[in-house]
Amino acid sequence: MFSVVSRLMLVAFALLVGACSSAPEKPKASPLPTTSGTFKVQPVWKSQIGPVFAHLLPSVHGQQMALASAQGQLALIDVRNGLDVWRLNLNAPIQAGVGGDGRRFAVVTQANELVVAEAGKVLWRHVLPALSYTPPLVAGDRVFVLTGDRAVTAFDADTGQRLWGQQRPSDPLLLRQAGLLMPIGDNLLVGWGGRLASLNPMTGAVRWETLVGVTRGTNEVERLVDLVAGASRQGHGLCVRAFQTAVACLDGLTGRMAWSRPAQGHQGLDGNEQFLVGTESDGKVLAWQRSTGNPLWSQDALRFRGLSTPLLLNNAVVVGDQEGWVHFLSPQNGQALQRVATDGHAIMGKPIWSGQTLVVVTRAGGVHGFRPE
DSSP: OOOHHHHHHHHHHHHHHHHHHHSSOOOOOOOOOOOOOOSOEEEEEEEEOOOOOTTBOOEEETTEEEEEOTTSEEEEEETTTOOEEEEEEOSSOEEEEEEESSSEEEEEETTSEEEEEETTEEEEEEEOSSOOOSOOEEETTEEEEEOTTSEEEEEETTTOOEEEEEEOOOOSOOOSSOBOEEEETTEEEEEETTEEEEEOTTTOOEEEEEEOOOOOOSSTGGGOOOBBSOOEEETTEEEEEETTTEEEEEETTTOOEEEEEEOOOOSOOEEOSSEEEEEOTTSOEEEEETTTOOEEEEEOTTTTSOOOOOEEOSSOEEEEOTTSEEEEEOTTTOOEEEEEEOSSSOEEEEEEEETTEEEEEETTOEEEEEEEO
8 A cells, every 4th residue: 555655756747747748839849050170079888787767876986986777787897898796686666766875776666675785795775664765865874765645764874773753744745856965074964955054964953944846836846846866065065956946055164155046947056166967858958157146158059958967077977868879068068079979878877987987877877987088
């Protein structure tokens, strides 16, 4: 029998699907833009993990990357050559993941079971009381889980002992997408609806809350304002996105807001000390000045191509699309520099940069390594 929270989350998903099905015909994707060819990149390896959902995100640690598939594969891959360090079949579909600290890695199955593995073997399992779409966080010898009822629970990373739980009253509608759960210093930051909250990681006590996204409409879809996974951090400065509502930068230690701007995206952000970059839901790529939020440039050439969360490198903004193309844009003005193909399936999550290797994962489970020349 579904819990009340499970039914509410399914209702929210049904409303989103219904809204899409009743909307006008989907706009035609923009033709692929002409590239300058000034950015050189070559494929260096390929691997396979199995079909991937949008809320199955990689966990990167040095030259290694942990990946999970919807079918139950959990693998640790060497990003230099694409070879497995180890691979584990959990024999259960995976719903959310991967969280890791470089040694222990955690996922949540579709049966609401939190599974923690180390060195290719399962350490422990724990059945959660609600659905989760957010990768667990493994930090400070603890595993933190954000479930769909907006509860945060802490477990001992070695034994699986439950240490504490903290819950915010749940809104009637919840977003079926990975939410924000991350550490900054001695703060555990969590997205609770449109609010960013700081919890004491030792006790779960709430230290502060800051409002980021405000309900902006009258229908159910427009009232969804959850903070999404994929924040951009520089020191203790943090920039976050509220689903289809706003982009904001604030102090991750105190919650003090620096600036906030309306934005219509649903993917996470990336940035450096100078600027911030994100994709809107219609495929525009936008850049903002990090300190003030002032717009820097907008790129419309990839509209309606179903863009991923972007990655900002020193000499390129990297973003994937729904046809498996990986686009390289100029950080100065957003102009197209280069693009490379993968397997024709949508790029999932954010492109990964580790060492000298760029890695993207497709919906079909293709793991593709590239290296700039």
